[in-house]
Amino acid sequence: MGLRGKFNISLFGVFLIGLVLLSVFSWQIIRDNARTEVINEAQLITAEAIAVRGYTVNEIQPLLAEQSKSRFLPHTIPAFAATSTQRDFSKTFPNYSYKEAALNPTNPGHRASPEEAAIIEEFRKDLTKKTIITTRETPAGTVLSVSRPMQITNGACLSCHSVPSAAPASMIDVYGPANGFGWTLNEVIGAQIVTVPMHVALNRANSIFVTFIGGVVLIFAVVMVLLNILLHFAVIRPIRAMSDMAVKVSTGEAGDAEFVVSGKDEISSLAQSFNRLKRSLSSAMKMLET
Ligand code: HEC
Known part of the structure; x- marks a missing residue:
């Protein structure tokens, strides 16, 4: 074999090995970055929902305390405020969703799907667990969900979620006495689940x-x-x-x-x-x- 052949074959061999290693490592880094980006987006939405919950409890509830006595106003309920604002948010970003999924919800629309129930069960088994990240395929592409446990740490929550007789009668009129009761202190009753599409970040990574x-x-x-x-x-x-x-x-x-x-x-x-x-x-x- 001539000098040119030897030179080209050895250079090409080194390049090919280098290219394979570079492709594997760079793809891993780029894909991990895309995943981190999507997780950050989901955490941002969770933080926003927590802020809305806090605002409702601290600002709206005291303001409407008088009116709530005569008529039940779900607008003063943090779960209602957080899910309603996030529903509006999803109008602009259709593939993004926020759900306060519960095993035994007050509002049947918040009932956990079998996959969500599995996540909640995992939180119930291990109280130290604070986040679960899952991905799944949908017709619109891969989506990533970041879930946080919803634990009853405040005794005041039980006024509406322990027994129907302790809850405001006006609330029972709207929601009935069958759902969202029997919760106990420190129990994990559900999870905040934010779902974010991955295809935008994955396409960019590609x-x-x-x-x-x-x-x-x-x-x-x-x-x-x-x-x-x-x-x-x-x-x-x-x-x-x-x-x-x-x-x-x-x-x-x-x-x-x-x-x-x-x-x-x-x-x-x-x-x-x-x-x-x-x-x-x-x-x-x-x-x-x-
Ligand atoms: C004044 C009564 C009341 C109090 C106090 C209250 N809730 Fe609720 N909660 C409700 C109602 C009513 C709903 C259903 C709202 C809706 O239709 O979206 C609800 C919904 C929820 C949900 C969504 C799942 C479901 O059951 O539909 C969670 C989670 C929740 N509450 C947690 C809490 C926590 C945690 C506290 C204490 C910080 C609390 N609640 C205090 C009345 C109350």
């Missing part, structure tokens, strides 16, 4: 990956072409000429022709030495002839 790897391949191709041109003019061509000349010298057809030496690299110093060798050889031959 295009970053393709651009990055495409760039690396392009740079390699340009480097290969440049190195091959350099190899041809600086090494292969002069060596081939020297080899032809050596053949001619050995068969006595060389005459007085010499290499034109240009530059100061190793090849031109070899050409210089070759010229000297040829000169001394021909003068030695002349001496032999005389």
